Amino acid sequence: MPAPLALFQLVSDEAMPNLAAMLALHPARVHHLVTPPVAARSDSLIRVGRQFPSPPEFHRDDLSPMPSIAEVEGTLARALRATVSRGMTPVINFTGGAKLMSIGAWRAAQTAKAVSLYVDTQHACFRDGGTAPGLETLLGGDLSFHRLRAALAVDHIVVANGCPRMTGGRDLExxxxxxxxxxxxxxxxxxxxxxxxxxxxxxxxxxxxxxxxxxxxxxxxxxxxxxxxxxxxxxxxxxxxxxxxxxxxxxxxxxxxxxxxxxxxxxxxxxxxxxxxxxxxxxxxxWWEVAVGLAVRAHAGFRDLRWSVDTGHKTPGGSVEEDLVAVDGIQLVHISCKRGGHRAGLFRALDEEAATAARLGGRFTRKFLAVNLPIQGRISSFLRQRAQELRVRILAPADLSSSEAFTA
Known part of the structure; x- marks a missing residue:
């Protein structure tokens, strides 16, 4: 029987590198190295891990606000020795944190001859750190995110990014x-x-x-x-x-x-x-939210589509429900739906969509604003220019019958 895995992570503001490694490797123990600015992110990742069918044990080492290579390397070296003495196999994820932190983590892995990895979200794969053989075996012979995509749910991304919860939403049918x-x-x-x-x-x-x-x-x-x-x-x-x-x-x-x-x-x-x-x-x-949701389900190829979900975000007016969320690959998809028309406040809606998407899923979230009524006059070109700046895609009723409107 193989030894249980202990995953060492540099926690950073972007949650996906930590989340991806945790979902792909199924560790028995997760060890966070945390600086004060990202302590809350560590808490959120722990909350996600405790929702897994077989939750790992968590441990955290707090670092100084701007740790040196030596501090990270020394902290990790001590933790690696303790891990090996417990009969566990260590894996170091040196993605995240400042560059000096990554260097320190990689050097500790090299000295201990431990498996290490880098989470390449841009190219959707894990990169072998080259400090010891065995990463490909641990990942089932596949360094791509193929298996990770099947395991990743909306809940994981949203809670990892600091939201208190993610409900199942309403049934479209x-x-x-x-x-x-x-x-x-x-x-x-x-x-x-x-x-x-x-x-x-x-x-x-x-x-x-x-x-x-x-x-x-x-x-x-x-x-x-x-x-x-x-x-x-x-x-x-x-x-x-x-x-x-x-x-x-x-x-x-x-x-x-x-x-x-x-x-x-x-x-x-x-x-x-x-x-x-x-x-x-x-x-x-x-009703327009449902119409868009049905089109997403039929044409977009997204997974875990949810309508009218509660993430625990509070405003003076009460809880806020998000229109549509889903997962595309390893990215969260967020779609805000507006009827449109006179005084619809679409410029404000664009800014709100960009801010909400970043809060729920980080800066790589795919963002859409679906507007039912035609956007007419001079406002149309200005609105689309602003949408391009914010990387928000505008959807109209004519877009709902084609998969092209949802492609990256």
């Missing part, structure tokens, strides 16, 4: 017929949006009720929709048919809210109306 219908019938989508946010809609200009009485009035207000759209919305569970009309369905939690004699705590109130908020949001634009 119950909403797929409505999303396909609205994508194919822009005139009915416009009528639906007017019924929700138009001057005579349920929530004019996006203004939602602030109390139970206001929500009660919405529940009693019929929506005048094209018959096919109404039927799809009822089948999706977003509306119900009542007396030859369609209205919002009353959630069970709202019934309790309406019968209370005393004021309900704010948290309970928002939980009670959340299903209504979801229905309104979906009918007035959230």
């Amino acid at each position: 119950p909403f797929a017929p409505l999303a396909r219908h609205l994508l194919a019938h822009p005139d009915e989508e416009r009528a639906l949006w007017e019924a929700i946010h138009g001057p005579r809609g349920l929530c004019p200009q996006g203004r939602e009720p602030r109390d139970a009485a206001g929500w009660r009035r919405l529940l009693e207000t019929p929506l005048h929709l094209p018959p096919a759209t109404a039927a799809h919305a009822v089948n999706a569970g977003l509306l119900i048919a009542r007396n030859a009309q369609v209205v919002l369905e009353e959630p069970e939690g709202f019934r309790a809210l309406a019968t209370r004699s005393a004021p309900m705590p704010a948290g309970d109130f928002f939980r009670a109306v959340r299903p209504l908020q979801f229905a309104i949001s979906f009918l007035s634009g959230g």
Whole structure:
């Protein structure tokens, strides 16, 4: 039986080199060498490792803020001797950290005649450090990221980059017929949006009720929709048919809210109306997220696609849900979906997409902004120029039927 592996890692701000080695080698023990600026990244990587089916044991050595070659080499040499004495096989990943740290780690591996590696994310492979034979055997005869891709999930990337969690998201299928219908019938989508946010809609200009009485009035207000759209919305569970009309369905939690004699705590109130908020949001634009998600699933070749996920990111308005996330190779994919139109704030949406993608998956995250309505006039060229600067790809409805829109 082969000796258990002990993986030594230089932790840096970019999580993927550490994550890739940990997933590919399945070590029994992971040893982090950490400088103060990246202590939080080490914590995040440990949190990911503890989610593995067979979690490794973790140990951490704290280095000075700017460690010398000698400091790294000496720290690692002592740890390597202790590892060998425990009957474990050490592997040193000298990717990450400052150059002096990498040199110190490589020199320690050379002196100890231990296997070492460099994680080449650009070319999607592991590079043998040449300090001892055996890396190819440990990786099953394949230095490429082929096996790594199959093991890598959205959870791994997002949690490794510091997010508290990653939920499984919602199922696209119950909403797929409505999303396909609205994508194919822009005139009915416009009528639906007017019924929700138009001057005579349920929530004019996006203004939602602030109390139970206001929500009660919405529940009693019929929506005048094209018959096919109404039927799809009822089948999706977003509306119900009542007396030859369609209205919002009353959630069970709202019934309790309406019968209370005393004021309900704010948290309970928002939980009670959340299903209504979801229905309104979906009918007035959230359907576009599903349409894009269906296209991604059919044409993009991405893995682990998730819609409407919670990563634990908080704002003053509560938890933030991300529209669409997936994995392409070893890169996170993040797609923000906007209906578009007058005063849509697309320049702000571009900046937010770039910032969110970097926060969730690091600087190599693939970024998309999907806009349903046509981007017209002078704003179009300026917006696309800004998107190019931020490396965000803009998607329109016409792009959803082809795989070319999603290629790198």
